[in-house]
Amino acid sequence: MKDFVESLQPFFGKWYLGPRIGQGTYGSIYSIHHDESGIRLHAAMKVIKVPKSESAIDELRVQGFTDEEMEEYFEKQVQFVTGEINIMNRFRGHDNIVCYEDHAVVRVPGKMEWYILIRMERLERLEDYFKRVNANCLQVVQLWYDIASALVDCHGSGVIHRDIKPENVLVSKDGFYKLVDFGISRYLSDDFATTMAGTYPYMAPEVYQHKAYDHRADIYSLGIMIYQMLNAGRIPFLPPYPKAITATDKDEAVYSRFGGKQIPPIPGVPQRIMRVLLKCVAFNQEDRYPNAEALVRDIQAISLTPQEEQMPLYDEKGYPMPMKANRRWIGKTSVLIALAALAALYGTAMLIFYLIKH
Numbered sequence: 001m002k003d004f005v006e007s008l009q010p011f012f013g014k015w016y017l018g019p020r021i022g023q024g025t026y027g028s029i030y031s032i033h034h035d036e037s038g039i040r041l042h043a044a045m046k047v048i049k050v051p052k053s054e055s056a057i058d059e060l061r062v063q064g065f066t067d068e069e070m071e072e073y074f075e076k077q078v079q080f081v082t083g084e085i086n087i088m089n090r091f092r093g094h095d096n097i098v099c100y101e102d103h104a105v106v107r108v109p110g111k112m113e114w115y116i117l118i119r120m121e122r123l124e125r126l127e128d129y130f131k132r133v134n135a136n137c138l139q140v141v142q143l144w145y146d147i148a149s150a151l152v153d154c155h156g157s158g159v160i161h162r163d164i165k166p167e168n169v170l171v172s173k174d175g176f177y178k179l180v181d182f183g184i185s186r187y188l189s190d191d192f193a194t195t196m197a198g199t200y201p202y203m204a205p206e207v208y209q210h211k212a213y214d215h216r217a218d219i220y221s222l223g224i225m226i227y228q229m230l231n232a233g234r235i236p237f238l239p240p241y242p243k244a245i246t247a248t249d250k251d252e253a254v255y256s257r258f259g260g261k262q263i264p265p266i267p268g269v270p271q272r273i274m275r276v277l278l279k280c281v282a283f284n285q286e287d288r289y290p291n292a293e294a295l296v297r298d299i300q301a302i303s304l305t306p307q308e309e310q311m312p313l314y315d316e317k318g319y320p321m322p323m324k325a326n327r328r329w330i331g332k333t334s335v336l337i338a339l340a341a342l343a344a345l346y347g348t349a350m351l352i353f354y355l356i357k358h
Helices: 002-007 054-062 067-090 126-132 137-156 216-230 247-258 271-280 292-300 323-357
Strands: 016-023 028-036 039-050 100-107 114-120 169-171 177-179
Touching: 002 016, 002 114, 016 039, 039 067, 054 067, 067 100, 067 114, 126 169, 137 177, 137 216, 137 292, 216 271, 216 292, 271 292
Parallel strands: none
Antiparallel strands: 016 028, 028 039, 039 114, 100 114, 169 177
């Protein structure tokens, strides 16, 4: 695939291919660049191939498809993919949604093969950013607010994202958290009410159970993502940190959620956060926030102490740190601060005593 894509350079008249920087639902993400007035500018380009492989063509032939029928089938897939472009274009300029810039659809001459190129702003991976800035509890709350704000516009426009997870949140150079990858997003008016879509660890129970669902499924997925970030990288019902996690543990954790088991609070996380978070991840849709606007208001109202705001997500080795351990970190820090203050007071008192004597 990369060889053919390279042959299309320069893309959009002036852009050149760089390294692959990510993988989306339906395609690869590459860094692209061009030079302007001695300055190298960067962007990202999503490349989607239709069909994904030769085996997809072979499977249709086995099913009795003619060449004309296969061509019509794959052209509909191309139209399906361009639906993501239409959704992204609708939110161009939103602070918390990836900015679409341009696109092109290219058919390989003489072959039943298409490439869709989508140019968008270059963003940083969330995990890389969090580790680079040594992210803390306050930044998780800010991320929560930013993505909930993105959902206000998405849902207000009738769009459900359907795949909210850490990999689909990136960070701009200005520090805005942005929702990306609208590859399986759909309009509420579309006929998908019981279609299972998304990623299992973050999927809402009603989606997994093929029940009717709406925008509240996105609120649930966002809640699970925030829960994971505040729980040393572990979704609900996984063994507590630092116990090892097995494949069986992962399966049981997912099925516990889908089975209606009540999600427990995270030890060490402020109750003001947990109250909002547990409402997001309620098993029944009716018990969650009715819309993203209500969620945004409650996130805005969360008030943390300075010590709670600074609780780090990672330890000094860069591994996720549970909030319970952070509480101990806060306690130690408070003691050190108190001792430093006493030492300063003692030093001041001794200086005053010396000046009086002399």
